[in-house]
Structures are given as C-alpha cells and as structure tokens.
Amino acid sequence: MKLFDVYPLYDVTPVSAKGIVVTDDKGQDYLDFYGGHAVISIGHSHPTYVNRLKDQLEKIGFYSNAIQNPIQEELANKLGKLSNCEDYNLFLCNSGAEANENALKLASFQNGKSRVISFKNGFHGRTSAAVAVTDNEKINAPLNKQQKVSILPFNDLQGFISEISKGDVCAVIIETIQGVGGLDMPSPEFYENIAKLCKEHDVILIADEVQCGYGRSGKFFAFQHFNIKPDIITIAKGMGNGFPIGGVLIHDSIKASYGLLGTTFGGNHLACAAGLAVLEVIEKENLIENSAELFDYFMLKAATIPQVKQVKGMGLMLGLEFDFEVGELRKKLIHNQHMFTGGANNKHVLRILPALNISKEHLDQFFEALKKELE
Numbered sequence: 001m002k003l004f005d006v007y008p009l010y011d012v013t014p015v016s017a018k019g020i021v022v023t024d025d026k027g028q029d030y031l032d033f034y035g036g037h038a039v040i041s042i043g044h045s046h047p048t049y050v051n052r053l054k055d056q057l058e059k060i061g062f063y064s065n066a067i068q069n070p071i072q073e074e075l076a077n078k079l080g081k082l083s084n085c086e087d088y089n090l091f092l093c094n095s096g097a098e099a100n101e102n103a104l105k106l107a108s109f110q111n112g113k114s115r116v117i118s119f120k121n122g123f124h125g126r127t128s129a130a131v132a133v134t135d136n137e138k139i140n141a142p143l144n145k146q147q148k149v150s151i152l153p154f155n156d157l158q159g160f161i162s163e164i165s166k167g168d169v170c171a172v173i174i175e176t177i178q179g180v181g182g183l184d185m186p187s188p189e190f191y192e193n194i195a196k197l198c199k200e201h202d203v204i205l206i207a208d209e210v211q212c213g214y215g216r217s218g219k220f221f222a223f224q225h226f227n228i229k230p231d232i233i234t235i236a237k238g239m240g241n242g243f244p245i246g247g248v249l250i251h252d253s254i255k256a257s258y259g260l261l262g263t264t265f266g267g268n269h270l271a272c273a274a275g276l277a278v279l280e281v282i283e284k285e286n287l288i289e290n291s292a293e294l295f296d297y298f299m300l301k302a303a304t305i306p307q308v309k310q311v312k313g314m315g316l317m318l319g320l321e322f323d324f325e326v327g328e329l330r331k332k333l334i335h336n337q338h339m340f341t342g343g344a345n346n347k348h349v350l351r352i353l354p355a356l357n358i359s360k361e362h363l364d365q366f367f368e369a370l371k372k373e374l375e
Helices: 047-059 070-083 096-111 128-132 157-164 188-200 269-284 287-302 327-335 360-374
Strands: 014-018 021-024 029-032 088-093 115-119 149-152 169-175 204-208 232-235 246-251 310-314 317-321 349-352
Touching (some): 047 269, 070 088, 088 096, 096 128, 096 169, 096 204, 096 232, 096 246, 157 169, 157 188, 169 188, 269 287, 287 310, 287 360, 327 360
Parallel strands (some): 115 149, 169 204
Antiparallel strands (some): 014 021, 088 246, 232 246, 310 317, 317 349
C-alpha cells in the first residue's frame, strides 16, 4: 500500500529536533522558522513537554469521555486564567477544523439560523462546514457547497452591514490574523463594528484563533488587540506543540445541552498533558512578552531589506511581502541556508511562524540568510 498523494514534498527527511533546530537523516541541521504551520509553540522536544507526556503515559494515556477526567478540568482552569477568558467554557476536540465545525454547529443550535458569513482569503479547515466557510474553490467540494455561506471582502464594512441585515445569519467566523491567506488583518473599525452588529442581530461571533492564538500575536489571543469579545473562540495548532488537540471556548451566555457536541478522542489524557505543558512553559518563560518584544526587533531588521515591500501580521505571526513570488526564495532558504519558512495563498508573502521562545540571535541568523539569497 502507498500513501495517498496529497502534498508536494520537499526533499528533506527530519529525524530529530531540539528547540528551533531540526535535523535530517543526513545529519544536516535546519533552523525552523515555520514551526509546522505555527504548531511548534514552545520549541521542539522541550524538556517540560517531554516529561509531562512521559509521566502521563505511564499513568493512563486514554479513556472514554464517559468517565471523569480531572486533567481536562486542570487544563480548562489553567487556560482560563492565563488567557483572561475565565467566563468561557471549554469543549476539547482534536484539531482546528473540528473546533470550527463544532463552533458553527453550536451557533446554529443557539439561535436557530443557518447562514454564515466568512471572509475572502480566510481558511477555517477541511471538514464539511469548516471548508464551506473557507475561501478556496480547490478544496470546496460540491457536497460542501450545499451550506449557506456568504464570503465577503475583508474590511468592507458597508458590504457586511448589507449582508447581516438580511436577518438569517447564525454566525460570523473570522481569523483575527489570516494565516494561509497571507497575514492580512481586520482594521479596528471593521472588527469592532462586526462585534457590535453581531450583538444587534442575534448573530454568534466566532473568532478563529487556531493559528493566531496562544501568544503568537504578542497577546494570548490576537482578538485581544481589539476592543471586542467573541461569543466563541476556536483554538488548536500551538495548543499542543505537535500533539493533536483543539478546543472551542464558549462564552457563559451560550448554555450547554447534553448531546449537542461530542468526541471520542478529544480531551484525552495525553492531549491534555501536552496542553498543560505548553501553558506552563508559556507562563514560566514569559513567551507572550517575548513574542511582542521580538515583533519590534523583527520590524527593525526587516527595514534593512530593501526588497521587503511590507511586513504583515504581528508578534511572531509574520509575513514578508515582496513584489515577486516567493516560491523559489523558499527553496533557496531550505537548500542553501537550511532554514524552514512558509508560503501563503498570496504567493508574494513569505510566512514566518517560529516557536515563541526564539531569540534575537535567531532572527539575526534569519535575516543574514535572507540577505544572502536576495543579493
């Protein structure tokens, strides 16, 4: 049997990793400025993380959600305190797509409506409702197109007002910082008016923080840079530092009812151990503060590269926009400079998503390598 061929692969085979360094099967080290799509939040093989998972596996790795699991409560309490979202309730699942799928379903249960507003260049996952609200025809199958979805331009407030006023919208889902789309952000006026209009029209506001959350923006959640309070927040990626885990943060105003949501593997003991380790390291090592500080340093360094047209994003969720497509540049950075970076649907954007505990010295290395390949 062969693997189903779904990804074009670079000719690199990682066999080990530590911190920001990934080592391949030939012994070559690479500096990781992509973190596997923003998944590696505290660095590869962090000792706190490794020890937490080992200890948990020696006790119990999995059992059904039909029984008590105190580690889920521990994770929820820790997450609430660190994120300043103690007035939310946590539903645990396995991925960002599943988190968004459940958020959309819950919104429809809450107000009985069925249409969703999402935005151009947004990416919310590959499951049924999640892919239906994603702006990508290549992955949106005929089955998914049966969903009632309006995909609107980003930052077009008048267009949004016209659409939400029709009265049948159950939810608005928005990435605070678009990841796959190319690091675009809503303006404060746009985002804050969206939140206000959702309240006025009995519409659930879902902040998709799957990629931009967990300290990556310089605050715990990227929406906290704005004067808004979502009804639902979805999380995943950096939540488990590589162990599959996702979550839906549901405001107290939305009441639970048995049978609405469920999962077999979500919130299993190992996943929660990974999630707790990530939060412990973020808190102990002041990684949110580090993300904010390194954003300022990144901006200073980027200003020394004349080919950089614009820096997009914030914190350590960043894009360098050029006036040329960056595919060849990414290949050169991998093969010549031994550095991992990411691309985006905007082919002019080089995506930078390193672990939150990188240093200024790491950024110096990155920009020195970038200069060499741009000469």
